[in-house]
Amino acid sequence: MxxxxxxxxxxxxxxxxxxxxxxxxxxxxxxxxxxxxxxxxxxxxxxxxxxxxxxxxxxxxxxxxxxxxxxxxxxxxxxxxxxxxxxxxxxxxxxxxxxxxxxxxxxxxxxxxxxxxxxxxxxxxxxxxxxxxxxxxxxxxxxxxxxPGCNASAVSLALAPGIAAGLIEEEDIVAVLAVGPSGAGKSLKTMYLASEILGSANPYAVGGTHRHIPEIQQNLRKAGAANPTVSFTPVLVPMSRGILATSTARLKPGVTADQVQSAWESAYAGETFVQVLPAGTVPRTADVLGANTALIAVAVDEAAGRVVTVLALDNLYxxxxxxxxxxxxxxxxxxxxxxxxxxxxxx
The missing domain is CATH 3.40.50.720 (NAD(P)-binding Rossmann-like Domain)
Incomplete structure (x- = not known):
């Protein structure tokens, strides 16, 4: 049919x-x-x-x-x-x-x-x-x-496994994203002109004002969080499409790097379009352009007691x-x- x-x-x-x-x-x-x-x-x-x-x-x-x-x-x-x-x-x-x-x-x-x-x-x-x-x-x-909102799905997919597995704290989540301007659409605005973007990285919606924040919180609640707090900062960079989301959260006491890697791999085992990379490797936006693929790297910052996730996806795809x-x-x-x-x- x-x-x-x-x-x-x-x-x-x-x-x-x-x-x-x-x-x-x-x-x-x-x-x-x-x-x-x-x-x-x-x-x-x-x-x-x-x-x-x-x-x-x-x-x-x-x-x-x-x-x-x-x-x-x-x-x-x-x-x-x-x-x-x-x-x-x-x-x-x-x-x-x-x-x-x-x-x-x-x-x-x-x-x-x-x-x-x-x-x-x-x-x-x-x-x-x-x-x-x-x-x-x-x-x-x-x-x-x-x-979904493209930024919201990037942060949500990156952190939901840690929430679902009970490995990370739901407060003090921080996400900083490098994003291409195509996510803002074709409307003509000065901040999206090539002369403003080329050779520059431009933060916007700073200080908890971005509209994808409540969507991220809603998604993390679906994964098991009660009242997650998210500090979210997007940064326009000179690439037409793509998102590289670096999202971090505090680890619960005693959680190891092996537990973290295993939890993320288990969360997306068998998924065609969301893939967790081997420990020690990180994705690039170039690897997912024109694809329905999200690539995730996960690492543990022992000194800071935080999990660090890096997710790449094509914002339009x-x-x-x-x-x-x-x-x-x-x-x-x-x-x-x-x-x-x-x-x-x-x-």
């Missing part, structure tokens, strides 16, 4: 990455692509790399244009997805790549986003440890899925579009890996 697909926000970076993956998916057929100000223009005028989809023209992002498909992917700014999703048919599988349906707490939404709260959907990080299982258990048969499609595969009962690659692009 082939599932018909519509992608809203198809002229942006996340929409383009969704379409790039969907173009090679054996079970999906992209029939409709929508945009706002670019409606009426050929898709390839905004996504010139998508040659196999050159027959498609962007239409308005309306409920009428999106209805009638088996699957709808929403790659829209926060506030826009919720408005449209509320009017789509219940039988349609809707996957929101924006923030509108990630947070379970209305208070957290009000504090970090503001505006109307649209409720929470099944969270689209299948590998995330949840209790004695994984988040994929909540995705099977789902009709509404919230794809595994961080957004790949997670959305992987989750959709699960929801529809397809092979979870369908249409997705574990291999990156090099050099």
């Amino acid at each position: 082939t599932f018909s697909v519509a992608v809203a926000g198809a002229s942006g970076y996340a929409g383009g990455e969704l379409l790039r993956i969907l173009a090679g998916h054996p079970d999906f057929e992209v029939r409709t692509v929508t945009a706002h100000q670019n409606a009426g223009q050929p898709l390839v005028s905004h996504q010139p790399h998508l040659r196999s989809l050159s027959h498609l023209t962007l239409v308005e992002s309306t409920v009428e244009n999106l209805s009638g498909h088996d699957v709808v992917f929403l790659a829209l700014p926060h506030g826009k997805s919720g408005e449209i999703a509320a009017l789509l048919p219940e039988e349609t599988l809707v996957v929101d790549c924006g923030a509108d349906h990630r947070l379970e707490s209305p208070e957290s939404w009000a504090a970090f986003y503001g505006g109307e709260y649209f409720g929470s959907w099944a969270y689209g990080v299948p590998e995330l440890p949840v209790g004695d299982g994984k988040q994929r258990d909540a995705l099977a048969g789902a009709k509404r899925i919230a794809a 595994k961080g957004t579009a790949g997670a959305a499609i992987q989750s959709a595969n699960i929801a529809l009962g397809l092979d979870e890996t369908a249409g997705l690659t574990v291999n990156g692009v090099a050099p």
